[in-house]
Amino acid sequence: MCVICGCGEGDATVHKVGAAPTHEHDDPHVHTHADGTTHSHEHGIYHDHDHDHGHDHGHVHDHPHAPGHPRDLHVPGRDAQTIALETALLGKNQALAERNRGWLAGRGVLALNLMSSPGAGKTTLLERSILDLQGQVAISVVEGDQATLNDAERIRATGAAAVQVNTGTGCHLEADMLARALDLLQPAKGSLLVIENVGNLVCPALFDLGEKARVVIFSVTEGEDKPLKYPHMFSRADVLLLSKTDLLPHLRVDLQRMMGNALTVNPRLKIIPVSAYTGEGLDAWYSWLCDELGGLAESR
Amino acid sequence: MHELGITRNLVAIVSERAVGQKVLRVRLEVGRLSGVLVEAIRFCFDICSQGTPLEGATLQIVEVPGRGRCSACGAEPLLAAPLGRCPACREPSLRIVAGTELKIVEMEVESCV
Numbered sequence: 266m267c268v269i270c271g272c273g274e275g276d277a278t279v280h281k282v283g284a285a286p287t288h289e290h291d292d293p294h295v296h297t298h299a300d301g302t303t304h305s306h307e308h309g310i311y312h313d314h315d316h317d318h319g320h321d322h323g324h325v326h327d328h329p330h331a332p333g334h335p336r337d338l339h340v341p342g343r344d345a346q347t348i349a350l351e352t353a354l355l356g357k358n359q360a361l362a363e364r365n366r367g368w369l370a371g372r373g374v375l376a377l378n379l380m381s382s383p384g385a386g387k388t389t390l391l392e393r394s395i396l397d398l399q400g401q402v403a404i405s406v407v408e409g410d411q412a413t414l415n416d417a418e419r420i421r422a423t424g425a426a427a428v429q430v431n432t433g434t435g436c437h438l439e440a441d442m443l444a445r446a447l448d449l450l451q452p453a454k455g456s457l458l459v460i461e462n463v464g465n466l467v468c469p470a471l472f473d474l475g476e477k478a479r480v481v482i483f484s485v486t487e488g489e490d491k492p493l494k495y496p497h498m499f500s501r502a503d504v505l506l507l508s509k510t511d512l513l514p515h516l517r518v519d520l521q522r523m524m525g526n527a528l529t530v531n532p533r534l535k536i537i538p539v540s541a542y543t544g545e546g547l548d549a550w551y552s553w554l555c556d557e558l559g560g561l562a563e564s565r
Numbered sequence: 566m567h568e569l570g571i572t573r574n575l576v577a578i579v580s581e582r583a584v585g586q587k588v589l590r591v592r593l594e595v596g597r598l599s600g601v602l603v604e605a606i607r608f609c610f611d612i613c614s615q616g617t618p619l620e621g622a623t624l625q626i627v628e629v630p631g632r633g634r635c636s637a638c639g640a641e642p643l644l645a646a647p648l649g650r651c652p653a654c655r656e657p658s659l660r661i662v663a664g665t666e667l668k669i670v671e672m673e674v675e676s677c678v
Contacts, residue, residue: 345589346676350669352578354571354593437567468567471600493646497600500647532649532657 276433279445282417358472361440365447365475369458375558376458378474380498381482383464386508386541388416390482391459393541395423398551402558403456407446409438409463416461426450437468440475455562457554466491470498478503478557483527485509485518485538492527499530504537506550511540568605569613571667575606576613579672583618590623590673598631598647598664631664 353359369376381387388408395404406427408416417429428450430442443460452458460476462469481502483491486509492499499505505527513520524536535553539546579591595603603626614620631644637656644664651659 344676345673347590347671347673348582349671350579350582351671352582352669354574354578354667354669356578357574435570439570467600471567496647497598500649528657529650530647 277435277439277442277445278431278433279442279449280414280417280429280431281449282414282421282427282429355471355473358440361444362473362475365440365443366477368447369452369475369477372452373455373561374452374458375456375478375554375561376460376474376476378460378462378469378476378479379482380462380466380469380479380502381464381484382466382487385464385482385484385487387461387464387482388419390506390508390539390541391461392419392423393544393547394551394554395420395425397547398554399424402554403453405450405452405456405458407438407443407450407458407460409442409461411435411463426452432463436463436465437472438462438474439472443474455558457558466495466498470501477561480504480506482506482508485513485516485520485523489519489523490526492523492530496530499527499534502531502534504535504553506546507536507538509540510538510545511543568602569609571601572606572609572613575610575669576617576619578669580618583672583674586618586674586676588619588622588672588674590625591619592625592627592670592672594627594629594666594668594670596629596631596664596666598644598661599667601667603628627670629664629666632662633659634662635659 365376379387379391391406395406398404404425406417406420406425408420408427408429409432410416410429411432411434413431414429417427420427428446430438430446432438432442438460446460450458460474479502481498481504483505485507507520507523520538527534527536537546537549537553539550541547575591575593579588593606595601595606606626607624610619610624614622631646632641633644633648633651634641635651635654635656635658637658638651638654640651640653641662642652642659644661647661649659650657
């Protein structure tokens with residue numbers, strides 16, 4: 266959440282990379298708040314800010330809570346009625362995710378939600394995979410980042426179609442963002458769709474996008490106990506790619522302990538050590554991808 | 566921070582179901598294995614409820630403890646974090662059976678006499 270204007274998940278923008286620009290990239294976007302103060306975002310970021318929040322939360326960190334701030338405003342003498350709701354808080358996202366799932370299944374598209382901490386090597390591994398599987402597997406990509414079109418442009422340079430979602434200040438992708446991206450991207454029937462989530466080992470774990478499988482990338486430089494520190498992410502993953510194995514000669518890391526910790530949190534994890542640079546482990550990764558695609562084709 | 570989005574959802578859902586009536590109380594169930602921080606929900610609620618029918622409402626949060634069930638030895642350990650390996654028999658046969666709840670149980674609205 267932006268602590269200045271409070272904008273967050275509701276302000277994600279989706280860009281088709283490679284299409285002729287239909288908007289100004291030079292617009293500095295100066296925002297004026299309810300109290301008259303202003304702030305601006307970096308150049309080159311195209312936002313579709315909707316500040317119609319209905320109430321003023323301009324300076325969140327300034328919110329004063331007077332002592333004895335009343336939380337309970339029951340007025341004696343008024344009737345009150347308790348209504349059972351039993352409603353899932355993430356129900357809306359879940360419903361949209363299921364709709365995405367149905368749409369993807371109908372087209373035989375294998376969708377993977379690729380997650381990791383920032384810098385673990387998601388985009389690099391994707392670039393390598395696209396180049397190696399050229400001619401065999403049609404791949405399209407949804408890139409998620411707070412800002413810049415950099416990752417989508419890197420993917421486009423490999424020849425694959427890509428759409429960039431900029432969350433602004435959001436820290437994870439949600440199902441509605443994927444729906445909008447799919448609208449623009451229109452992945453081909455029977456193809457592979459990789460959703461590269463925002464680099465974050467915490468929040469993306471909670472938000473179903475409609476994917477078939479979750480792939481977590483965890484590099485060998487991140488520490489053996491990471492799976493224990495971020496159990497929610499690792500327990501909800503299907504595949505774990507242990508990346509940057511080419512760096513092992515320079516590190517003092519216990520790979521067995523690293524994998525053991527991951528399996529303690531999630532015994533069903535399929536673990537593949539890989540290096541996008543040397544090519545180690547990539548055959549096993551591609552084999553898994555093709556098996557999944559084949560399984561999808563058979564079930565149609 | 567994902568709790569902001571979740572709390573905005575909460576306010577939106579309850580406002581819609583309250584149909585113009587003032588909301589006096591909301592009761593949530595948040596499991597200890599849901600990945601959601603209860604204090605962050607409380608913090609966000611104070612902010613998100615302002616100017617809505619939920620402003621000033623009491624927010625009750627029932628925290629449901631995490632529990633697993635082992636298909637190998639039958640143990641039902643309490644869990645503080647997601648876990649797949651049974652702490653009792655060490656087999657990878659632990660399933661989470663409680664603690665992932667994230668729902669609005671009920672709301673109390675002011676009804677006109």
